[in-house]
Amino acid sequence: MKFCSHCGNPVTQRIPEGDSRLRFVCDSCQTIHYQNPNIVAGCVPTWGTKVLLCRRAIEPRLGYWTLPAGFMENGETIEQAAVRETAEEACARVRNLSIYTLIDVPHISQVHVFFRAELVDLDFAAGPESLEVQLFDEADIPWDELAFRTVGRTLECFFADRRVETYPVRSESIPPLAQPAITRFRLRPADNPSTSAQHL
Amino acid sequence: MKFCSHCGNPVTQRIPEGDSRLRFVCDSCQTIHYQNPNIVAGCVPTWGTKVLLCRRAIEPRLGYWTLPAGFMENGETIEQAAVRETAEEACARVRNLSIYTLIDVPHISQVHVFFRAELVDLDFAAGPESLEVQLFDEADIPWDELAFRTVGRTLECFFADRRVETYPVRSESIPPLAQPAITRFRLRPADNPSTSAQHL
Numbered sequence: 061m062k063f064c065s066h067c068g069n070p071v072t073q074r075i076p077e078g079d080s081r082l083r084f085v086c087d088s089c090q091t092i093h094y095q096n097p098n099i100v101a102g103c104v105p106t107w108g109t110k111v112l113l114c115r116r117a118i119e120p121r122l123g124y125w126t127l128p129a130g131f132m133e134n135g136e137t138i139e140q141a142a143v144r145e146t147a148e149e150a151c152a153r154v155r156n157l158s159i160y161t162l163i164d165v166p167h168i169s170q171v172h173v174f175f176r177a178e179l180v181d182l183d184f185a186a187g188p189e190s191l192e193v194q195l196f197d198e199a200d201i202p203w204d205e206l207a208f209r210t211v212g213r214t215l216e217c218f219f220a221d222r223r224v225e226t227y228p229v230r231s232e233s234i235p236p237l238a239q240p241a242i243t244r245f246r247l248r249p250a251d252n253p254s255t256s257a258q259h260l
Numbered sequence: 261m262k263f264c265s266h267c268g269n270p271v272t273q274r275i276p277e278g279d280s281r282l283r284f285v286c287d288s289c290q291t292i293h294y295q296n297p298n299i300v301a302g303c304v305p306t307w308g309t310k311v312l313l314c315r316r317a318i319e320p321r322l323g324y325w326t327l328p329a330g331f332m333e334n335g336e337t338i339e340q341a342a343v344r345e346t347a348e349e350a351c352a353r354v355r356n357l358s359i360y361t362l363i364d365v366p367h368i369s370q371v372h373v374f375f376r377a378e379l380v381d382l383d384f385a386a387g388p389e390s391l392e393v394q395l396f397d398e399a400d401i402p403w404d405e406l407a408f409r410t411v412g413r414t415l416e417c418f419f420a421d422r423r424v425e426t427y428p429v430r431s432e433s434i435p436p437l438a439q440p441a442i443t444r445f446r447l448r449p450a451d452n453p454s455t456s457a458q459h460l
Binding site for chain 1: 263294359
């Protein structure tokens with residue numbers, strides 16, 4: 061943020077009176093611009109023993125598999141956001157949603173919330189942000205090709221909980237990925253933390 | 261939002277290509293400015309059978325009672341936000357947090373998340389945003405003087421669940437307050453929806 065969205069003059073970073081955090085503040089109109097975490101909402105859509113995954117057609121993590129999920133919008137509930145994202149990414153309708161995992165990802169200021177949900181029918185297809193959409197049995201989940209750790213963690217919990225037929229709501233947090241070791245001799249492009257940060 | 265926070269030029273509202281929602285878009289640098297819901301995190305701090313409430317020293321709802329809660333900040337988990345807000349508003353330390361209520365308030369694009377929590381000690385006091393802080397037994401809760409409906413709903417659930425000693429995680433949403441009837445003869449200041457919206 062460089063300019064005030066209210067008056068268009070430059071902003072500076074300082075701690076406002078009575079606050080304890082650095083904020084972007086407009087020295088012309090005095091507006092304080094707060095920046096807060098975003099919610100990503102998604103589903104674990106099931107059909108019998110199978111789970112629906114989408115292969116991403118967009119960055120970050122193009123080509124990797126994910127549960128249908130995306131940023132919650134103003135004016136909707138978390139559940140409505142999860143249903144909408146499932147419709148947009150997998151052209152699928154879901155019902156009987158139950159809140160399931162809440163995973164904090166504080167290093168990117170996000171909270172990922174997944175609901176268990178039943179597919180209404182088998183009439184699904186790749187939406188514009190997906191390359192393909194497919195039902196997977198547990199044994200076939202492409203664990204090494206999942207887009208985000210919150211998706212992997214939610215699927216892990218789901219299959220473990222299914223064995224005991226109890227699905228407690230799980231609230232956890234995910235730490236930053238360990239930074240790759242920097243060798244004394246060379247720093248390859250793959251060692252660039254901004255690339256690995258896309259894995260969340 | 262009137263100006264682009266990236267380049268300082270005016271923004272206009274339109275639906276970007278591939279999107280379905282009105283966004284603020286900068287026609288100079290093409291930045292799309294997304295606006296998303298905020299998370300409010302708080303605690304139900306308990307000491308034996310009593311619950312700690314704070315009387316608000318600031319608007320909205322100055323003078324009304326609330327559970328300690330406030331906006332989650334970038335870089336923290338929801339639980340850390342709840343602990344921090346309890347420290348700031350009630351100068352109180354809590355432990356053994358369990359996620360409890362998630363209440364969508366879509367008409368103001370907020371999600372309120374409350375944790376059950378135990379007070380570590382009785383060393384609490386009003387922080388700068390509170391007039392007073394007090395422990396209440398269920399019979400003494402000032403139900404008609406609560407600041408926000410999400411606080412009332414969380415307390416209702418808490419006391420009901422306590423009777424059966426089971427605290428399921430509750431995910432619900434709260435609709436807008438009914439608009440006051442507009443009479444044919446006069447529109448009092450109290451009928452201004454922007455005032456009643458502060459009750460959430």
